Amino acid sequence: MNITLARTYLAVLDLRNFNRAAEYLNVTQSTVTTRINSLESLVGQRLFHRSRSGVEPTDAGQRFRTYAEMIIQIWKQAQQDLLLPNARSTQFKFAAESALWPGLAKDFLKKIYRDNANISVLVENKSADAINSCLAQGIYDAALLYDVRPRTNVVFEYLFEEQLVLVSTTPRTQCVWHPEYTYVEWGRDFDMEHAKIKPPEITPPVIINYGNWALDWIEELGGSAYFPTRMIFDKVEEGTLHVVPDVNPFTRSVWFSYREKMAENDWFPQILNDLKEISERLKERNAGFIKKWKLL
Incomplete structure (x- = not known):
């Protein structure tokens, strides 16, 4: 799992908008779109409903939050563990x-x-x-x-x-x-x-x-x-x-x-x-x- 994809998903989930997520992550809106499309392809489920007013998570998109947070948490702990004195x-x-x-x-x-x-x-x-x-x-x-x-x-x-x-x-x-x-x-x-x-x-x-x-x-x-x-x-x-x-x-x-x-x-x-x-x-x-x- 690409940690960047998990972080991008969480930003979109919290902000409900690809543009605001892009500003938060300091990337372009097209980059956010590409990352979310890649993640949806990986998990085999649509995670967000897109509309002109913004985005809303699907049922699968809402449930995926726990797993995304765990992925990031495990990665953070792995980094900390490898850098222990x-x-x-x-x-x-x-x-x-x-x-x-x-x-x-x-x-x-x-x-x-x-x-x-x-x-x-x-x-x-x-x-x-x-x-x-x-x-x-x-x-x-x-x-x-x-x-x-x-x-x-x-x-x-x-x-x-x-x-x-x-x-x-x-x-x-x-x-x-x-x-x-x-x-x-x-x-x-x-x-x-x-x-x-x-x-x-x-x-x-x-x-x-x-x-x-x-x-x-x-x-x-x-x-x-x-x-x-x-x-x-x-x-x-x-x-x-x-x-x-x-x-x-x-x-x-x-x-x-x-x-x-x-x-x-x-x-x-x-x-x-x-x-x-x-x-x-x-x-x-x-x-x-x-x-x-x-x-x-």
């Missing part, structure tokens, strides 16, 4: 849902890097669906995520249950709906559970799909939102955030997924044990937090 000749390809970075994935990866002089790390933030798919394809070696999907040759290890707690920048009591509430998209399971308590006629004034951004937002502008306890331990103790009393937290399961063959590496059992120790400390601190604030 001799001192860190083993690459650990890791992904995580963004919500699991603070207090967990970050600490885990720092320990790997510090304790293993021969290992380099490639770290990416992806959705659960993308992570599960990439694990099955062998693009990632391991991942931390909430939503796991059974896959051949992929192992899933349960780590712990964590609570997402409602906190506010000013002390307040429970209410049906707070006007300064920020909704954080913590994933599909959270969305479904949250929908059960949200008044259907109300839309949150602020919706953010990245936890760190949401935390920055309410700290600067005020308001309240749900966060995993590991993100707010210290802020609650300092008094910069306040637990909203009498509001039940949401619970989510945290999993570590990895390709089965990773267990063959002599260094892997130790990093798995390190992750379990980090998780156990979080579990204990979380339990103490929940007990202190009488949230369950």
